[in-house]
Structures are given as C-alpha cells and as structure tokens.
Amino acid sequence: MDKILRVNMTELSSKIEAVPSAWAGLGGRGLTSTIVSAEVPATCHPLGVNNKLVFAPGLLTGTPAANSGRLSAGAKSPLTGTIKESNAGGTAAQMLAKLGIKALIIEGLPKEDKWYSLHIDKDGVAIKKETELIGKGNFEVIDALEKRIGIKTGLLTIGVAGEMKMTAANISVKDPDSKLRSHGRGGLGAVMGSKKIKFISIDDTDAPGLTIADPEKFKVAARTFAKALLDHPVSGQGLPTYGTDVLINILNEAGGLPTRNFTYGQFEGHDNISGETMHDTIVARGGKPKHGCHAGCIIQCSQVYPDKDGKYLTSGFEYETIWGLGADCCIDNLDDIAQADSMMDDIGIDSIETAVMFGVAMEAGILNFGDSKELLRMLKEDIGKGTPLGRILGGGAVSVGRAYGVTRIPVVKGQGIPAYDPRSVKGIGITYATSPMGADHTAGYTIATNILNVGGHVNPLKKEGQVELSRNLQIATAAIDSTGMCIFVAFPALDIPECLPALIDMINARFGIGLTGDDVTNLGKYILKTERQFNINAGFNNNHDRLPEFFTSDPVPPHNAVWDFSDAEIDEFWNF
Amino acid sequence: MKIVVKLFASFRNGRFKIDEQEHPARTDCRKIMLNLGLTEEEIGVVMVNGCHASLDQTLQDEDTLAFFPLIGGG
Numbered sequence: 001m002d003k004i005l006r007v008n009m010t011e012l013s014s015k016i017e018a019v020p021s022a023w024a025g026l027g028g029r030g031l032t033s034t035i036v037s038a039e040v041p042a043t044c045h046p047l048g049v050n051n052k053l054v055f056a057p058g059l060l061t062g063t064p065a066a067n068s069g070r071l072s073a074g075a076k077s078p079l080t081g082t083i084k085e086s087n088a089g090g091t092a093a094q095m096l097a098k099l100g101i102k103a104l105i106i107e108g109l110p111k112e113d114k115w116y117s118l119h120i121d122k123d124g125v126a127i128k129k130e131t132e133l134i135g136k137g138n139f140e141v142i143d144a145l146e147k148r149i150g151i152k153t154g155l156l157t158i159g160v161a162g163e164m165k166m167t168a169a170n171i172s173v174k175d176p177d178s179k180l181r182s183h184g185r186g187g188l189g190a191v192m193g194s195k196k197i198k199f200i201s202i203d204d205t206d207a208p209g210l211t212i213a214d215p216e217k218f219k220v221a222a223r224t225f226a227k228a229l230l231d232h233p234v235s236g237q238g239l240p241t242y243g244t245d246v247l248i249n250i251l252n253e254a255g256g257l258p259t260r261n262f263t264y265g266q267f268e269g270h271d272n273i274s275g276e277t278m279h280d281t282i283v284a285r286g287g288k289p290k291h292g293c294h295a296g297c298i299i300q301c302s303q304v305y306p307d308k309d310g311k312y313l314t315s316g317f318e319y320e321t322i323w324g325l326g327a328d329c330c331i332d333n334l335d336d337i338a339q340a341d342s343m344m345d346d347i348g349i350d351s352i353e354t355a356v357m358f359g360v361a362m363e364a365g366i367l368n369f370g371d372s373k374e375l376l377r378m379l380k381e382d383i384g385k386g387t388p389l390g391r392i393l394g395g396g397a398v399s400v401g402r403a404y405g406v407t408r409i410p411v412v413k414g415q416g417i418p419a420y421d422p423r424s425v426k427g428i429g430i431t432y433a434t435s436p437m438g439a440d441h442t443a444g445y446t447i448a449t450n451i452l453n454v455g456g457h458v459n460p461l462k463k464e465g466q467v468e469l470s471r472n473l474q475i476a477t478a479a480i481d482s483t484g485m486c487i488f489v490a491f492p493a494l495d496i497p498e499c500l501p502a503l504i505d506m507i508n509a510r511f512g513i514g515l516t517g518d519d520v521t522n523l524g525k526y527i528l529k530t531e532r533q534f535n536i537n538a539g540f541n542n543n544h545d546r547l548p549e550f551f552t553s554d555p556v557p558p559h560n561a562v563w564d565f566s567d568a569e570i571d572e573f574w575n576f
Numbered sequence: 577m578k579i580v581v582k583l584f585a586s587f588r589n590g591r592f593k594i595d596e597q598e599h600p601a602r603t604d605c606r607k608i609m610l611n612l613g614l615t616e617e618e619i620g621v622v623m624v625n626g627c628h629a630s631l632d633q634t635l636q637d638e639d640t641l642a643f644f645p646l647i648g649g650g
Contacts, residue, residue: 233645233647238645238647238648239649244649244650246648247647249585250644254623254628255626271593320650441650445650448648451621452620452646453628454646457628460628461627488650
C-alpha cells in the first residue's frame with residue numbers, strides 16, 4: 001500500500017500517512033509541486049521553518065519500464081524564490097518506490113544546532129544524530145556509509161555547500177557505481193542543510209515491491225517503448241556514443257554556444273571540449289563511453305571519464321557543465337573541466353549554476369577568462385572552505401554579479417541560463433523566460449526542434465512558432481517529469497508514433513486506469529498552472545518572465561541576433 | 577568554387593573533420609553529401625554558414641557546409 005512519509009525536524013518526529021485521494025494519480029514533479037503548493041506558504045523564507053523539502057519517485061518508478069528511475073525533489077527555492085522541482089537518477093527513486101513511499105515530506109527546523117540523518121526502511125524512518133560526517137565531501141560520505149550501513153544502501157547527501165546553505169548547493173544521489181547524480185538546480189541542498197540533514201539513507205530489504213494491475217498489457221507496452229528508445233538515432237546511437245556533450249559542436253556551428261559570459265555564440269576551442277573528442281579520449285584511456293545513471297536505463301548517456309593515467313576522474317560529465325566551464329569561461333582543457341566536475345560533485349554544488357557564476361566572476365575580474373587552474377583553486381579553497389568570497393561564489397551568478405557590479409548576468413528569476421544562447425536559439429529563450437523554475441533548458445527543450453531537427457524544425461533565428469513550441473514542450477515535459485522517466489525519452493516520443501501511446505499504456509497497466517493522451521496533456525497543464533500560481537502568491541508576475549536587458553541590446557555573433565520578443569508576445573505563453 | 581565541408585559525430589568515421597573542397601558553380605548540398613557516400617536517410621541536420629539548410633540548397637563560393645547525423649542531448 002502506497003504511503004506518505006512525513007518527517008518533522010522541529011519535533012524530531014515522523015509519521016506514516018495514507019495517500020490522500022487527490023494525490024493518488026500523481027508522482028514525481030506533479031506530486032512534489034502539488035504538495036509544495038498545498039503546504040508551503042509561498043512567501044516563506046526558503047531556509048526557514050515553513051519551507052518543506054519533498055521527494056517523490058515517478059508514477060512508473062520501480063517498475064521494469066525502461067528509463068523510469070528518476071526522483072523528483074521539490075521545495076521553495078532559495079536561489080529563485082519560486083517553486084522548484086529538480087529531478088535526478090541514481091538508485092534512491094526505485095528503492096523508495098519499492099518501499100511503497102509515494103512521497104517523503106521533510107518539514108520544520110531543529111531547535112538545536114545539531115546535525116542529523118534520516119534512515120528509511122520498510123518500517124518507516126529513523127532520525128539519528130550525526131557527527132562523524134559533518135564537514136565531509138560527498139565521496140567520503142558515500143565511502144563511510146557503505147562501510148557503516150552496507151554497500152547496497154541508497155543515499156541522498158549534501159556536501160559542504162549544502163551544510164553552509166549556499167544557494168547553488170545541490171542534493172546528490174548515489175548511483176549504481178557508488179558515484180553521484182544530482183538534484184542540481186535551485187539550491188535544494190541548502191534547504192536540506194537548513195533542516196540540518198546531512199544524508200538520507202535507504203534500505204529496501206524486504207520491501208513490499210509494487211504491483212502491476214495488468215502485467216500482460218504492461219509487458220507489451222514496455223517492449224514497444226524500449227524498442228522506440230533503441231530505434232531512435234538520438235537515444236539509440238548518438239547519446240550512448242558521445243554523451244550529451246555531442247551538442248558542443250552543433251551549437252557552436254549554429255552560433256548558439258554562449259561564449260565568454262554570453263558575449264559570443266561560438267568558441268574557438270570548441271573541438272577540444274566536444275563530445276567527439278571526449279569519446280576518443282575515453283576510449284584511448286580505457287574508460288567507459290556509455291553508462292547509465294540508474295538500473296533499467298537503456299540510453300546510457302553517461303560515461304566514466306578517466307585521467308591521463310587511466311584512473312577514474314569523473315562520470316555523468318554533461319554538456320551543460322562542459323559548455324559552462326568550457327566556452328562560457330573560455331577553458332579548452334577537458335581534463336581540467338573534468339576535475340572541476342568531480343570537485344563540484346564532492347562539494348555538492350550545481351555544476352550549471354557554478355559554471356555560469358564563474359563566467360560572471362571572470363567578467364568581474366576575480367579571475368581571468370581561461371584560467372582553469374585558478375578556477376580549480378577557488379572551488380577547493382574558497383567555495384569548498386566557505387571563505388567570505390567562497391560564500392559569494394557559492395550563491396551563484398546573481399550573487400557574484402551583484403557583489404561586483406556586473407550588468408551582464410545571464411539569469412532568469414535568479415537562476416543561471418544554461419548552454420544555449422536565447423538570441424540565436426529563440427525558442428529556448430521563451431522557455432527560460434516563462435518556466436516557473438527560472439532559466440531551465442530541460443523545462444521545454446526547444447533545442448530539439450530549433451537545432452536538432454527532432455520533432456520537425458522551427459527556425460531558431462526567427463520568432464515565428466517559438467511560443468507555441470515552448471508551450472507544447474513545457475506541458476509535455478511537466479507530464480513526463482511526473483512519470484519518473486528520463487527526459488531523453490522525449491526524443492523518440494517526438495518522432496516515433498508508437499512511443500508516447502506505449503508510455504501511457506504502461507501507466508494505465510500499472511494502475512488499472514484508462515488515461516488518454518488528452519488526460520496526460522491536462523496533467524502537464526495542471527502542473528504548470530499550479531507552479532505558476534505558487535510563484536504569483538510568492539510575489540512574481542509576468543514582468544519576471546523576462547530575459548536580462550543585455551540580450552535585447554547586445555547582438556551575439558556570428559548571426560548578430562538579439563532577443564526581440566515583445567512583452568505581450570512572451571505573455572502569450574500562458575494562454576492555455 | 578571553394579567549399580569548406582565539416583563533418584560531425586559518426587560521419588567523421590573513415591572520413592574527415594574538415595575539408596576544403598573545389599566544386600563547380602551551383603553545386604547543391606545533396607551532391608556533396610552523395611560524394612561523401614552519405615545517404616539522405618542518415619542526415620540529421622545540414623547547415624550552410626551556421627544556418628539550417630535543405631539538401632537542395634545551392635552553394636556559393638566560400639560557403640561552409642556542415643553535415644550532422646541525428647543527434648541530441650541536453
């Protein structure tokens with residue numbers, strides 16, 4: 001029987017609750033955003049007693065459905081002040097789902113200045129005092145807890161950035177190889193740190209597992225779905241070979257690769273940091289070009305990237321991180337970027353926000369563009385140790401930009417703009433402007449259609465069709481984020497007609513219900529509107545659905561494109 | 577006329593990254609694709625001078641032509 005686990009850190013108590021009927025049909029983002037909207041006062045301080053941190057596996061998580069092992073984390077974001085959902089792979093989601101935990105809600109703040117951990121198993125949750133691992137990095141936490149609790153334990157942890165409540169702090173999730181995946185965006189690690197929880201361990205021994213209402217129908221749909229994932233060139237071939245970093249060269253060619261803190265659209269050193277170079281480097285050094293972030297992933301876009309001596313350096317080495325430290329900070333040394341990626345994992349800080357932040361810090365003159373050695377030193381010595389400068393840097397792009405009087409701060413609603421220039425890829429600009437999450441490419445990935453010719457083509461340099469494209473993708477994404485599915489299932493879903501119906505059939509077979517395509521669209525609309533209403537209640541309005549001024553005034557080469565949507569054109573997004 | 581041809585991802589296997597080629601005036605993208613032993617089915621994206629193009633687009637002297645298989649990430 002599915003249940004809600006509720007932990008009160010003020011009282012240091014917990015209880016198991018029945019799932020309210022209104023929440024029964026929800027999972028993942030749909031559930032975290034519903035709970036945050038219902039229970040968190042929108043005007044509360046994100047690091048105060050009234051914010052809640054909610055984790056929820058998706059509707060299909062824990063089933064044999066391919067790529068269904070994502071976990072959603074939600075709260076009011078200390079980075080943006082908006083509602084936040086950030087999802088990640090790793091092993092925790094499937095373990096929670098098998099334990100019948102539909103959501104874990106953490107509320108309150110401890111009265112004493114002491115640290116705690118949560119341990120979840122078939123009997124519920126235990127709150128324990130923690131001293132040994134306070135101040136330790138995420139990798140050391142994993143090593144120590146595998147020895148203390150067992151190798152199979154699932155883990156959600158914060159690094160020192162979360163302990164220090166830095167607004168770029170993330171929540172890390174142990175992956176099947178005892179490395180990390182991240183609930184990266186929006187500073188949710190600071191929310192966990194405010195509640196004084198260093199880690200959450202999960203033991204799914206003797207978990208009841210989950211039941212599938214119509215196993216035969218499920219099996220047929222799951223097979224069709226998996227075939228679509230393997231048949232599509234993006235999810236079946238491109239991603240497992242080159243990883244997400246395959247995007248460096250195509251965005252560079254299209255003039256949409258933000259370079260030198262969003263000054264140019266192309267980077268001279270692009271080939272050195274490209275997916276093609278990464279693939280060749282990994283193969284030459286005996287690493288793994290493909291790797292999954294959770295059991296049951298058949299896309300395998302991750303990788304294990306070794307150093308020059310063939311030793312593990314990092315994994316889950318993503319395009320956005322490589323773009324940000326690479327093109328945006330003008331660093332063309334992939335090994336240095338890999339080392340920074342690993343350090344950010346260990347410190348527990350969002351690699352997108354931190355990369356965008358360093359671009360702004362370089363513009364501010366704190367360090368020079370291209371100076372990877374100084375960047376590595378500042379990660380370790382300033383952010384990692386929480387010096388006064390490190391606290392400013394750990395607050396993200398807005399924090400450092402404000403402290404140093406920089407006007408070119410690429411953010412929306414306080415969150416750093418990732419990897420795709422909205423002047424030369426206009427659809428993604430609509431997503432950045434309107435997403436209730438702040439600037440988030442995954443919220444409505446128009447790059448697929450603007451740049452990659454997946455799901456048709458809409459000219460990235462023109463305004464026509466962009467609002468509708470972003471709206472349709474944001475609605476679909478909100479629904480997919482509720483299933484526990486990896487967002488990369490959208491590539492086959494956009495091109496292969498059998499894919500999306502098979503996904504819906506799996507949900508119907510799992511729960512014995514009869515959702516239609518329209519129901520799924522309506523779910524996506526409901527989620528977006530619920531999230532937006534939270535933001536309105538928190539004081540946001542349509543004037544916050546805007547890109548920074550410099551995008552309208554500074555043309556970006558090579559196309560010399562500017563952001564040229566009127567306010568009314570952007571606001572049309574919400575007309576649904 | 578002089579055309580710079582760029583290849584990406586799996587299209588580089590057994591071919592090249594970048595090549596400066598000489599072609600007769602009014603050559604289109606399809607002709608160069610066929611010269612490379614690529615088929616229309618394999619092509620994901622064609623760009624001429626950083627803008628998306630169709631295989632039927634006629635090239636001008638000193639154009640840069642880029643071929644990508646269907647790729648994605650994000």
